[in-house]
Amino acid sequence: MTTEAADPIDAAAIAPAADAGFLQRHGAEIEYILIPGAALVAALVLFGIFVALFGKNPLDLYWYMYYGAFGTWFSWQNTLSRAAPLILTALCTALPAQLGMVIIGGEGALLIGALAATSAALALQGLPPLVVQVAMVISGMTGGGLWILLSGGLRQYRGVNETISSLLLVYIALAILNHLVEGAMRDPASLNKPSTREIGAANMIGSIPGTDVHWGLVFGLVLAIASYVLIYHTTFGFAARVAGGNIRAAKIVGLSVGKLILTVCFLAGACAGLAGMVEVAAVQGRTNANLAVGYGFTGILVAFLARQNPLAIIPVAILLGGINASGGLLQRRLGLPDASVMVLQGIIFISVLASDALYGRIGFLKGKS
Known part of the structure; x- marks a missing residue:
């Protein structure tokens, strides 16, 4: 009998994880899943300890979080409805990040988008619903x-840090919303909570059949996929990533960095503005202070967890x-404040x-230099 040595290439094909170089070749991709996942697990453990200090069973906490988010079809629908604006506001942070910019003003863009959408609906009352929508x-x-x-322009033409300007613009947007809702756009019938007039039931965008x-979930999915294609499969996206990697080199090779910054910032804000429109046309039916619930700020967390990847934003959102959706159940069953999810x-x-x-420091995942 003769024993033939196994072909190493065939062996690697049969069991790639056993290939000594597999982890090194795919280390970066594995890190993008492993490290955020570990961070999420660590956060859940820390939160469980925090809850245990108040005499609650962490295992009960995890069960009710799961059940409130994904345990029933009702929970799933609640979760997906809450995920829709998170996808859109996360794109507001993820798209400028391709250029090395840190935009955290999605909440402000959402509020301005809601005001603009409401104004359009009220101005076009009487026209066919599709036209209004x-x-x-x-x-x-x-x-x-x-x-x-505005943040992109301040960064490009005045050298103002876009992180600071976009955050400050959130408070300006909130002030504008309160001023208009409590003043020129206020519905006289809204006594306890100042609101604009309703856009009309016919102009609401409704729910996915069944x-x-x-x-809004469909809008978010479409824009996330379109953003991925734009960034990773077009010359515009390649130029944006080149500028984000080395802005000086991008200028040397003739890229119009200023145009890239302004275009990407507009697209990013448009995504968050659409989230505001969805909240008005699918949830609230009017504009009021209920719109400022923090979707824009949570979108920042979604974008960071997804490593600014538009497709990864979908499952993270x-x-x-789901975590947001479970807050009510935690309050009812464990007596925790609804804001505990915050x-x-x-x-x-x-x-x-x-x-x-x-990143880049896990020994067995280090790539070859």
């Missing part, structure tokens, strides 16, 4: 896009949407930021 989409995206464009999930989100954000130091 299209006008709301265009107005919301334009309003949000121009709002984030579900209670509004069409669903996960964070504490968890804060812990997750800190864990994700701390985990950034691990």
Whole structure:
């Protein structure tokens, strides 16, 4: 009998994980899943300890979080409805990140988009619903896009840090919303909570047939996929990533960095503005202070967890949407404040930021130099 040595190439094909170089070749891709996942698990453990200090069973906490987010079809629908604006506001952070910019003003763009969409609907009352809805989409995206464009313009032409300017613009947007809702746009019938007039039931965008999930989820999925294609499969996206990697080199090779910054900022703001339009046309039916619930800020966490990848934003937004959706159940069953999920989100954000130091430092995942 003769024993033939196994072909190493065939062996690697049969069991790639056994290939000594497999982890090194795919180390970067594995890190993008392993490290954020570990950060999320660490945050859940820390939150469980935090809850245990108040005499609650962490295992009960995890069960109710799961059940409130994904345990029933009703929970799933609630989660997906909450994930829709998170996808859109996360894109507001993820797209400028391709250029090395840190935009955290999605909440402001959402509010301005909501105001613009509501204004369009109220101005076009009496026209066919489809016309009004299209006008709301265009107005919301334009309003949000121009709002984030302000940060891009300040960065490009005045050297103002876009992180600071976009954050400050959130408070300006909130002041504008309160001023208009309590003043020129206020519905006289809204006594306890100042609001604009209703856009009309006919102008609401409704739900996906057979579900209670509004069409905003479809908008988010389409824009996330379109953003991925734009960034990774077009010359525009390649130019943006080159500029994000080395802006000086991008200028040397003749790329119009200023145009890239302004265009990407407008597109990013348009996504968040569409989230505002969706909240008005699918949930609230009018503009009021209920719109400022923090979707824009949670979108920042979604984008960071997804490593600014538009496709990865989708599952992460669903996960964070589920955590938000479970807040009510935690309050009823464990007696925790409804805002306790905000504490968890804060812990997750800190864990994700701390985990950034691990990229490229895990020994068995280091690529070949």
